[in-house]
Amino acid sequence: AQKITQTQPGMFVQEKEAVTLDCTYDTSDQSYGLFWYKQPSSGEMIFLIYQGSYDEQNATEGRYSLNFQKARKSANLVISASQLGDSAMYFCAMRGRYSSASKIIFGSGTRLSIRP
């Protein structure tokens, strides 16, 4: 069985500071993909970043980077220079194998609030 654990229900961060959102996962699959999604109050799920289990380098997308530690089964999201618009729910997610056909499972989320 696959499981995603996000242990931070909520976080407050000062604008322009960096923030790390924690994510650990459990899977018996050898190949898998890890995702982070942002969900603002409007409700849509916005894809942020992807890391494949065999990718040797940590993924980066603009201000987002994924700190992938395979042995520890962790995939933390780092947001540099936070902005007010970053306030939202953030979900860590996993797909079981390299295929767009398998389901994505999600963690319970972290609510990030940016203070001006």
Place this chain on the structure above:
Amino acid sequence: GAGVSQSPRYKVAKRGQDVALRCDPISGHVSLFWYQQALGQGPEFLTYFQNEAQLDKSGLPSDRFFAERPEGSVSTLKIQRTQQEDSAVYLCASNPSPGTGSTEAFFGQGTRLTVV
């Protein structure tokens, strides 16, 4: 349209009423997923289609839930005899055909169902 479209955005149903939720995926996307998101929680997988074939319905919570995608594009999630515990946001997501290299799922804005 450019994205995944869901309708209605909001639905209030009386307990025992049947409801139908519609999803228009991104044109050409083969894979389609339905998720249920309770308030303050992460999305929970319901079912998956590849074209018109329903390949995974392991997440449907009861036989009151039924999904179809008869022509491999638009999908409908039907809930019969709604109960209060069905109140949630129902999210639809689509993926391009497997093998294109795209890995993330593109989500619609969801339908918020409230059963009273």
